[in-house]
Amino acid sequence: MNNITVTSPLLPPLEELTPYLEDIWSRKWLTNNGHYHQLLEKELCNYLGVDYISLFSNGTLALITALQALDLKGEVITTPYSFVATSHAILLNNLKPVFVDIDPNTFNIDPKKIEEAITEETSAILPVHVYGNPCDHDAIQEIADKHGLKVIYDAAHAFGVKKDDVSILNWGDLSILSFHATKAYSTIEGGAIICHTKEMKEKLDRLKNFGYESEIEISMLGSNAKMNEVQAAFGLATLKHIDSALIKRKNVASFYMKNLIDVDGLSLFPTDSNVSMNHSYFPILINEDKFGMSRDNLFQKLKDNNILARRYFYPLITGFNLYKKYIADTPESQKISDNVICLPIHTELSNDDLELIVKIIKNEN
Ligand SMILES: Cc1ncc(COP(=O)(O)O)c(C=O)c1O
Known part of the structure; x- marks a missing residue:
């Protein structure tokens, strides 16, 4: 029997x-702002409803470059409930991550807890739209404005997400996307930064190309983070199929909702009718006492039946040895991390697959 994986590339x-x-x-132009690179930037601006995009070879380099572009110093406030690339980008810029707890209703950084973490050293806030669920931007921006802080959204999960019909990628100073093969939309490996001005777009373009200002001048210490032509072409071809893929994902999410809503000890992620989600993930939370089984036992039971769910995000970033020295009082994040499972959600799942997953969770198999 084939494995049912948590995701499958589009x-x-x-x-x-x-x-x-x-x-x-035939063009023999493989990278360095080629024809398809330029075309994909243009088409993504149109599709996503944003003004400026700079494409990157992956989301991590986009994050690192976004922080670098804002000339940050000292401390950056972020969440421990994310993929480790979020905080690695802070450390790789020689900045200190300060971890603030999440709101258990949204799994995103809790704006009410941000202010107490601000010090003289704080220069930015790096929230994550976890599972593509929009952060409380109004509250975050209000705090940032009051304290003169930059806001960079890790929107790696938020391709195409809109709130009140407007792209959430326009929020903050910069937003970054990941186009990794596991994401709803991919360029195999890839990523992007969304910004608001031509000047910032030009700065980002220089930073991803060694800092070249002109053929004979380097104006800043840039890396090599350029997207190549094959990635961009893959992205253009995939973009033609993204709308139908998002509908299929939505149908999978609706199936799970309908069939799991009443299971005792299992909570589903709340949905907001003003938000159009991309359904990249389908997290469920297990209450062991009521459900009669721990999260890890359910995870194993699914695995024994060739269903490869994932414990995103477990461990918390602050659970990794590398991060143990950054003290964090984040009990809500810990609770969610200890009880969450993300179920398979992608365009290749059959009805039989979905029925099997639900039966196993409900212990009806
Ligand atoms: C929240 C988050 N941030 C950043 C990244 C890094 O993106 P990439 O894998 O494209 O480097 C990922 C994912 O893989 C992610 O899930």
Whole structure:
């Protein structure tokens, strides 16, 4: 029996990718702001409803570069409930991460707890739209404005997410996306920074290309974080299929909602009718006493039946040895991390797959 994986890459039909590859082969221009790179930036601006995008070779380098572009110093407030790339980007900029607890209703950084973590050293807030669920931007921006802080959103999960019909990627000073193969929309590896001005876009473009100002001038210490033409072509071919993929994901989410809503000891992620989600993840929370089984036992039971759910995000970032010295009082994050499972959600799941998953969770198999 094949494994049912937590995610599966969205692949464009091979015959639709081939003409792009043939054209790249004939142009012999493989990277460095090529034809398809420029086209994808333009099409993504249109699709996402944002003004400026700079494409990157992956989301982590986009995050690192976003923090670098804002010339931050000292401390950056963030969440321990994320993938480790979020806080690695802080450390890799020689900044100190300060971990603030999450709101257990949204799994996002709790704005009510941010102010008490601000010191003279704080220069920015780096919240994460966890599972694509929008942060409380109004509250975060109000605190940032009051204290003169920058806001960089880790929007790695939030491709295409809108609140009140407007892209949430326009929030804050900068937002970053990941186009990793595991994400709803991918360029195999890839990422992007969304910004508000032409000047910032040009700065980001320089920073991802060694800091070159011109052929004979380097104006800043940049890395090499450019997206190549094959990635960009894959992204263009995939973009034609993203809307139908998001509908399929929504249908999977609706199936789970309908079939799991009444299971004792199991809570589903609350939905907000003003938000159009991309359904990249389907987290459930297990209350061991009521459910009659621990999260880890359910995880193992699913695995024994070839269903590879994932414990995102477990351990917390602050649970890794590298981060133990950054003291964090984050009990809500710990509770969620200890009890969460993300169920398989992607475009390849059959009805049989979904029924099997639900049966196993409900102990009806
Ligand atoms: C919240 C979050 N931030 C950043 C990243 C890093 O993105 P990438 O894998 O494209 O480097 C990821 C994912 O993989 C992520 O889930």
